[in-house]
Amino acid sequence: MSNNEKNQGNNPNINYSSGVNPQPTRQPKRGNPNNRPDKNLEPTSLKSLKQLGQNNPPTDVKSDIHTIPIVGQIEGHLVLPPKNKTTKYEHIIPQLVAVEENPKIKGLLVILNTVGGDIEAGLAISEMINSMTKPTVSVVLGGGHSIGVPIAVSTDYSYIVATASMTIHPIRLTGMVIGVPQTYEYLDKMQDRVISFVTQHSRILPDHFRQLMFQTGELVRDVGTVLVGEEAVNHGIIDEVGGLNKAVNKLRELINRREGGLPH
Template sequence: MENVPQPNKPEEAKNSTLIEKIQQLGQTNVPHMSQDSSIHCLTIVGQIEGHIQLPPQNKTTKYEHVIPQIVAIEQNPKIEGLLVILNTVGGDVEAGLAISEMLASLSKPTVSIVLGGGHSIGVPIAVSCDYSFIAETATMTIHPIRLTGMVIGVPATFEYLDKMQERVIRFVTKHSQVSEEQFKDLMFAKGNLTRDIGTNVIGHDAVEFGLMDDVGGIGQAMKKLNELIDASRPSSENGDEGILQ
């Protein structure tokens, strides 16, 4: 009787898990499985989904997927730095601010890069990292907080949106070089967007305004992140013998 090769069940299970992670997170590995690199890449694409589930045809980044990843990055000693890649139209304000606050509070070096676009609530996420890059052709749309295109007639709703808007302004100005006055000017400018208010900032302009630190691509971002990682390591690992005088 011929020996029929038996299926490799551990390998099949591994492949099944890998496919599931690709479908759910859009990436092939999660922080606790990263073995070949000390840098983890977090992608934030499409629309940031918060408390309300978006239609299935929308490309989304779900904050309940992102937040556990950031926690795992902080806990995993093998991960020394985080690269955040953004190409987002924005989305849920509170979910975006939650992600921004978590990135800003990480103890490990972080670098962000805006490719394509980092619009609306994507702006706080972009500036939350230790150093930020924007591609030369990438854009960032800065506009006031709004729920829908309808006129807000309830004073309580307006006050709520106004306070939420102040939270965004405080966060952005705290984590970038842009002044509050300049950021508000960009936010409330007229004529830059058709039938809307706000400003569409492109590449070098974002750096000139102080929103982003530099113009560059993935190569420059990786180089900067490696520099930050080297600087964060103990002096003995950087070649400093620490000889006492």
């Protein structure tokens, strides 16, 4: 037996032929016969796109403005079905705390396109945003309905694009409702909490807001009012009609005022 044959028997991963230098052949990984790329080695951005349906923003851009989108349905104490697009308040609140504590972040931009959702979760987010010391600006895109109204007015300044709408309606309960006077008293207290917050942080009066809430004849199967774009400004709920450009410029203005020692 030649030396080549002996070596070939000792190392099955090397193919020897006479007169040719030995060349190692690539062997597939164990448990991976098709030699496919390992999923664990996929980039983090690709994993995020597959699992969450979103792509991570560029990390090399240094910005002192943090953006929080509030979209879909605001999820509170109950977990919504998986097909619902939701914003979980337990995800938003830690972000707000981090923004408040991070010295590199100087302002917060809140972008809304929500149909509403859990009342207490929405009010919790609204109170958190309103209690921040850093400048905050909100923009309503598409819709800021129901409990999205308090979130929109919780910032230092609010915008709504011309085609966006806001639905103001009474509080609803889902599931079994006990038809006793205490149930209606509870609903009144919940509505008073929403009315109080909105009227304290906007220019609309409580009686006017309540009138919009209980308006009849406008919605087909519901009680309430739909305000589109400039109508929300005319009623005193939103500060100004505008989009991203105005919102960012306003936030920069508020940041400069705060850094200059002026109230924002």
